[in-house]
Amino acid sequence: MNIYADLFLTFAKIGVCTFGGGYAMLPILQREVVEKKGWATEEELTDYFAVGQCTPGIIAVNTATFIGYKHKGVPGGILTTLGVVFPSLVIITAIAAFLSNFAGIPLVQHALAGINAAVVALIASSVLKLAKSNLKDAVSGGIFLAGLALALLLKLSPVILIVCAGVIGWVVYGLIQKGGEGK
Amino acid sequence: MTLLLLFLEFAKVGLFAVGGGLATIPFLQDMGTRTGWFTNADLTTMIAVSESTPGPMGVNMATYVGFETAGLPGAVLATLGLITPSIAVIIVIAGFLEKFRQSKTVDSVFRGLRPASTALIAAAGLSVALSVFVAAGGAETHAFTLRWPVVILSAVIFLCTQQKKLKKLHPVAFIAIAAVAGAVFQF
The missing domain is CATH 1.10.287 (Helix Hairpins)
Structure with missing residues (x-):
């Protein structure tokens, strides 16, 4: 696959798999970017989070730009960032247009409680991995x-x-x- | 004109909000009051939806506010506004780091940063855990109860991620299984 298409699609996939803030993105980033694609190491990912947390902009976007830029310069940085926001555009637009009561649906609330339980477990597992390489x-x-x-x-x-x-x-x-x- | 304003307002948020998606909320409250595009009640709904749908929360909120204010073009421009400062700032910083990658000083600074960054991620994880595991009791009792099904599910998933064979599963597989479990057992 063309590397630019790969950068965009991988980060679109990461966007779809993220529930919550930028920290919830970490387990998916470790799997897709570190383990599968080899675009960054655990240490580099920690560096991007460190910088992303204290520079303007939200962490998820900052980290995406960082990885894209490191791999393919300015076009790479722009494509990964557009990739990570693309699913939000599609999903939120659909929900805002057709399902304004989305968050109030009991089934959604129950499923979300389950998802949050998984997100906590996945972040804990990510922190263990980071601790192994950083401490x-x-x-x-x-x-x-x-x-x-x-x-x-x-x-x-x-x-x-x-x-x-x-x-x-x-x-x-x-x-x-x-x-x-x-x- | 609204579209240009949306882009600029969200570029401001992208430039001044530092941290996770939650950091954007005070800026959005202020934006709603100043522009009249949405009320605080609207914002509460948007936060709830942004937290419960795929995508980083801060991005979801920009898309939502943009869509409610000016339809699909609004959603696109608000989101582009949010990410433009990040792209510019990070590219400058990443370029700088690339240039000084061989520097011993930069390397030693990052060796100090990494454990702190790990600690911040752990702290964020713990505060998510607290908000997910603990349910506030009735208003008059001030009691807190542990949501045992959520705690147990979380513990089981964590053990699975540490297990040799199961840890190869994609994280989203755990998320999907947990969503089904939550829906079936009515968490």
Whole structure:
């Protein structure tokens, strides 16, 4: 298949499979982009989420643009982003036009409760995978635990957390360990 | 004229909302009040529909507001407005990262970012879990009850994703099975 068509269609598929916010997209991204297509590694995906969370725009769109750009430059970035929003355009337009009471239908509510149970399980499984590739030493483990506590208990802004973690990474891995290796 | 305004209004949302789809809600409330395109009650319906249909929630909401305001062309332009700033900003950042990929400094910064990014994803997962697992009791009791069927289904699916053979199943297969289970057992 033409690579541009592949980028668009893969991200349209990811859009269809996402229920909820950008985080719900992660399990699908890991399967389609990391495992099936090899367009990014687990580490790169984590990087895109890190940047996507503290730059303008919603995470799902930012991550799609990132992967497309990395793979096929500006046209790639545009195509993956159009791909990820395409299903929303079709589905939401159909629902808004014909089924304005959609969210109130009992069957929909029951099915959605089930879907949410699956989304929670899938995010948990994704986090385990990310933890395996990203938490490799005491420092990264510490950043993870501190970040989790600050995000949950203090509701600290992701932007502040990401910036602080970047500074810690720069100091620990860039300055201290580099100095240590030199001796 | 409405179409151009829709594009510009959503480009503003795309430029200033940072984070997940929920981050767009305050901007949409403000947009509704200023333009009169939709009321807060309309917005509540749109949020409910956006959460329960496929597609990232923030994108769904842009499409919905656009459609309600100006039909299909409105839906297209609102969605394009939302994504345009992202495309521009991310392409600049991705280009910058590509250029400095060999840099030791950038590499060490990202080694610090990754555990924090993982933590933020875990925190988001936990808050979704909380909202899905716990049902508020009656208004006068302030009691909270655990929605056991949802908790159990979630636990079973999680165990399946850790199991050697079943973890090869596509995530959407688990979502489909869970939707059917929810509908059949009336979660």
